[in-house]
Amino acid sequence: MTIKAVRGTRDLLPPDTALWNFVEETARDVFRAYNFQEIRTPIFESTELFARGVGEETDIVSKEMYTWEDRSRKSPLSDAPYEAAAEVLGKGQSLTLRPEATAGIVRAYIEHNLGQRGLSKLYLIGPMFRRERPQKGRYRQFYQIDAEIIGPPGSGSDSPVRDAEVIEMLATLLDRLGIKGWNLQLNSVGCANDRAKFNEALRQALEPVVGQMCADCQRRAVTNPLRVFDCKVPADQPIIEKLPRISHFLDEPCREHFDEVQNILAKIGIQFSLNDRLVRGLDYYTRTAFEFTHGALGAQNAILGGGRYDGLSEALGGPSAPGIGFAIGEDRLVMSLPESAESVQKKPDVYVAPLGAGMNCEAAGLARELRRQNLVVDLGDENFRLKKSFEAATRAGAKYILIVGENEVKADSFALKNLATGEQISVPRGELTQKIRA
């Protein structure tokens, strides 16, 4: 039995990787225009970070994390094989593969006192890990493109301008990637006080009717009443329609904040729809919550999600640092791209084909010169028959083939053939770069 990639993980191969690079380069380019800068945090963190940051009650923390006990630093067996070390692991630290990016970024923000620099605009691209059942658009190792605006209150980090800025940036990114037919849904889940009041009202409203609802809703009514709004069972919809809505429980500052976000978005021409049933799965969200969906993704139709988390820093023992951010599911983003992998792939400008004994050296020298001119150059082998070189050049998608044989070397002028048109000319060494680039 050969060893295979483990369940829920996968290899990304060429030419698909060209698509991923296209997405990441475009994202970096767009983020730069909004003055975001990159942050890289560790792929594993103390388990406690996610327990406190994401929330003990969330599905992510309660059943989806890859968590293990590290070896104890003091263990006399610390350099023993892990089977033996496991015997003394009682004192080891509990570690977890990151299931999302925000907690780690806020941890770094606190740890390095980034609040002293004013407003931080940070982005992170990398793998996340959740132990869920794999499905279309859902993997156990998946990639997120994440960005956050966070800072002390005086830096304006809590301003609705920031919410609108982040959302508008996402619309720009999706447009730049050529993604058509995305849909933006917006909601405000209020502050902690609003949520407490709303939860209580919801619980009361559910009590007399929950018996008539589906089994899932009966469970949710106890564990997490907000999630009742996610229910898709038709028979439950009339009941859900009559339940209280978070929008009626927002206090005055939260309402004004949300109004201003909508106001800005409308003024700058970003289409959105309000959805007061939109709830997010992580405990730390406050006020603005949003989601971009796309039709071509099957059941996992959320291409990205985000929101505001004004109390997260404090929950992690840090200073007050309101923030807003989002996470794009890169796997899903790539799935909804209209581009083909072929179309974004960088093809060789020229295929250098040495022909006959001793020509490898000549060809290698020429290839080096051309590559130093920033041309994309592929290189053959003097043992190839010319036919084989042509086939290799064609397969590589090269624009030109450059033949390096004895005749050419003697004349210091090389046969350059355009593989698409069939036109062939003899080009002196000094003019090669210019001719190939033309």
Added chain:
RNA sequence: GUGGGAAUAGCUCAACUGGCAGAGCACCGGACUGUGGCUCCGACGGUUGCGGGUUCGAUUCCCGUUUCCCACCCCA
């Protein structure tokens, strides 16, 4: 964690009621010693996901298991 479908050559798929495991494409070589895409010929390619059972005989039927796909759940 639950439910449905699937797994045969690198890829896409055949193989009747249980009877020698095949094709197309791709790959490699040749026809063709310095000019590609076309054509023709040849070669390579398999523990039929894995393990067990029934049978004279299993890709085929049965059980288990793993993985993938789809959906639930949840989320990006």
